[in-house]
Amino acid sequence: MANATRTATQETVIHVDDVGIRFRRNRRGRRTFKDLFASRNRRSRPDEFWALRHLSVEVRAGEAIGVVGRNGQGKSTLLKLVAGVILPDEGSVEVSLGVAPLIEITGGFVEDLSVRDNVYLTAGLHGMTRPMIDARFDDIIDFAEIGGFLDTPYKHLSSGMKVRIAFAVISRLEEPIILVDEVLAVGDKAFREKCYRRIEELLADGRTLFFVSHNERDLRRFCTRGLYLDKGRLVLDGTIADVLARYDEEYGPA
Numbered sequence: 001m002a003n004a005t006r007t008a009t010q011e012t013v014i015h016v017d018d019v020g021i022r023f024r025r026n027r028r029g030r031r032t033f034k035d036l037f038a039s040r041n042r043r044s045r046p047d048e049f050w051a052l053r054h055l056s057v058e059v060r061a062g063e064a065i066g067v068v069g070r071n072g073q074g075k076s077t078l079l080k081l082v083a084g085v086i087l088p089d090e091g092s093v094e095v096s097l098g099v100a101p102l103i104e105i106t107g108g109f110v111e112d113l114s115v116r117d118n119v120y121l122t123a124g125l126h127g128m129t130r131p132m133i134d135a136r137f138d139d140i141i142d143f144a145e146i147g148g149f150l151d152t153p154y155k156h157l158s159s160g161m162k163v164r165i166a167f168a169v170i171s172r173l174e175e176p177i178i179l180v181d182e183v184l185a186v187g188d189k190a191f192r193e194k195c196y197r198r199i200e201e202l203l204a205d206g207r208t209l210f211f212v213s214h215n216e217r218d219l220r221r222f223c224t225r226g227l228y229l230d231k232g233r234l235v236l237d238g239t240i241a242d243v244l245a246r247y248d249e250e251y252g253p254a
């Protein structure tokens with residue numbers, strides 16, 4: 001309740017306005033020369049589809065939002081739009097504060113660089129100075145528990161190790177908005193619990209969270225608000241309890 005009172009007075013930090021994003025099913029489905037001269041409607045190719053359409057959401061600072069839906073319904077795509085990794089084909093996305101995204105296992109890390117160089121690169125790209133990173137470096141590595149692999153190329157880490165270091169860095173950034181996709185599921189149980197405690201600390205610190213998960217318990221643990229996506233549409237924007245109830249009703253428990 002205290003959280004709801006707090007967020008009600010906070011400024012809006014993410015505006016998603018009537019957004020649509022279109023993908024191609026077939027990468028090789030190129031346009032033909034004839035298509036270029038076809039009418040505008042004809043130009044919508046048969047192998048294209050809307051991964052998201054007519055989606056509008058406003059998010060206030062400090063909200064913790066769980067994104068729910070079956071596989072392939074646009075959850076990760078929504079996070080990528082907020083992260084600015086992809087741009088919408090229709091509508092607009094405005095994000096007024098910095099974003100720390102953990103939306104792919106690699107966390108945006110560079111495969112051929114060492115773990116150490118990746119930590120400096122990623123934190124640097126998010127505005128941290130070298131002395132700031134130096135001060136947090138040991139903490140980041142301790143959290144990830146991969147001290148023996150500092151000079152190993154990132155590509156040689158196991159999937160779980162990649163997620164450990166990516167989360168350790170992303171969660172140490174000072175960006176006010178945090179995006180966490182299902183990647184944490186790759187980590188082992190003990191590490192996941194450690195990550196979840198860190199997420200709770202970040203929320204207590206007033207950060208804004210977008211959390212994609214298929215785990216109902218995790219969604220209830222962090223999120224107050226839910227977005228239910230189905231067939232690329234926002235079917236319900238409500239409390240996490242209402243969203244999960246609707247999802248359960250339609251497709252069984254998350």
Ligand SMILES: Nc1ncnc2c1ncn2[C@@H]1O[C@H](COP(=O)(O)OP(=O)(O)OP(=O)(O)O)[C@@H](O)[C@H]1O
Pocket residue numbers: 023024025051069070071072073074075076077078
């Ligand atoms: N870069 C891309 N090019 C083509 N199609 C894409 C691209 N990214 C996503 N898609 C498609 O868009 C749809 C939505 O994908 P998205 O990853 O957002 O789903 P999701 O709800 O996160 O699914 P999951 O629960 O399986 O992670 C899917 O049909 C997917 O195949």
